[in-house]
Amino acid sequence: GALWVPIVGQIAPIPAVIAIVENAVANGVKTHLETEVRGIKVENGEVKGIETNNGFIEADIVINAAGLYADEIARMAGIDYFEIHPRKGEYWIFDDDVPGPRRVLFPTPTPISKGIVVTTEISGHLMIGPNAQDLPPEEKENFATTEEGLEQVWEGAKKLWPRLPPRSKVIRTFAGLRPEPTGGDFIIKAEEEVWGFINVAGIRSPGLTSAPAIAYEVVQIIESDLGIELKEKSKWNPYRKEISHFFMMTPEQVNEAVKRNPAYGKIVCRCNNVSEGDILEAIERMKFIGVKTPSVDSVKFRTKATTGTCQGSFCRPKIVQLLAKEYGVEPWKVTLKGRGSEIGIGDVKVLLRGDGA
Incomplete structure (x- = not known):
């Protein structure tokens, strides 16, 4: 037997998150990527801000949506009833x-x-x-x-x-x-012990599907539980231009793209027909939202490069070269997926020096 549910569907979650972040930054949201939370400052039972590896950030409200690490963040604020x-x-x-x-x-x-x-x-x-x-x-x-x-x-x-x-x-x-x-259910609440600290923790499956409803729930918590009046931004732009994809273009669109930028005429990922122009645009968007450490995965998630049959065997070196050039760093400082996953360990030319270095 089987149950047919015609309303079931799916989206690509990573491109969706990238699109949301780009739109948020375009509307004035500030990101602090590669910034580790090391402490929550609480005075007289109220949130004052967060201690990070990049300094102190003042905050009246902290929304703890740290996924696997939500319990550790909560403990920094003195909240320890879940794991x-x-x-x-x-x-x-x-x-x-x-x-x-x-x-x-x-x-x-x-x-x-x-x-x-x-x-x-x-x-x-x-x-x-x-x-x-x-x-x-x-x-x-x-x-x-x-x-x-x-x-x-x-x-x-x-x-x-x-x-x-x-x-x-x-x-x-x-x-x-x-x-x-702990308990197996979402934890979405303003904590009474620490005013201004909202837990959005334990968002297990189906967390992605629930995300829009959770966002509305948090808005209601801020207004009703914390008594803060929220006003919609009058000039909020809800639209975000999709990144170019060579493999989705018609021949006419390809010709126009190449006229604007010859880089669209150079195929880097042969499995998925990803052009150099696609990758350069992806890098521009990475910088726009504050990505400081260049990574191949950041390009992959925006362009589909390295996701084909060869899994990057042919295109990864070229992507590394493009990232190194655009970020102004040595190729061995380009990473696979962020700090700690550097693809190279140094310049191979040191092997020619003969001094044992």
Whole structure:
């Protein structure tokens, strides 16, 4: 048997977040990226601001939406009634020439999770997963895949989609972590012990789907619980121009783009037809929202470069060169996904010096 739910759909979550941040910055929001919260300053039971690795930031209201680390942020403010532990989910992604279902296929949900899903994701790739493995609170950086977990996903997916392609068609496996709170439910409230501190914690699955409603809920909390009158910005611009995508252009649009900027005529990612112009535009947008450390993943999430069959084997070096040039840094300071994931360790020319350096 099966249950047909025609209103079920999906979006690409990372491009959606990027679009929201770009729109927010365009409307005056200030970002402090790569800024670590090290303490919450509370005086006489009221929030005064946050201590960071980049100095003190004054704040009347702190909204704790720190995901896996929400419990640690809450403890900085003296709130310790909940704990977050990571729940790992593992996935397989297949090449885009593999046919998948036209709709999202869910098994019967369990008390632990909605189950192992089979879907054709937004970019056109068949994707299966996730499983659900609870980890201890100290393993909030454990993104490793496991043979046992991936096999569990494979066998679970076969029950819904017996026509799984051969494993030679798999281009990537990966794992993600979602925050599982004490009690197993969202924690969305203004804390009475510390005025101005609002917890938006334990936003487990289906957190993405719930995000718009959560935002409205927080607005109501600020107005009703904290007694602060909020006014909509009169000149708020709700629109954000989509980033250019060479692979979505018609031949006529390609000709116009190349006339404006010849970089659109240079293909960098052959798997997904991503041009140098796309990548340069992505880098401009990264700088616009305050991205200080250049990373290949930041380009990937904006352009689809490195997500194809070869997973960046051909295009990653060129992307590194473009990032290094546009950010004015040495190529070995370009990262995969932020500080600590630098792609190189230095200039290979030092090997020619012969002084043992």
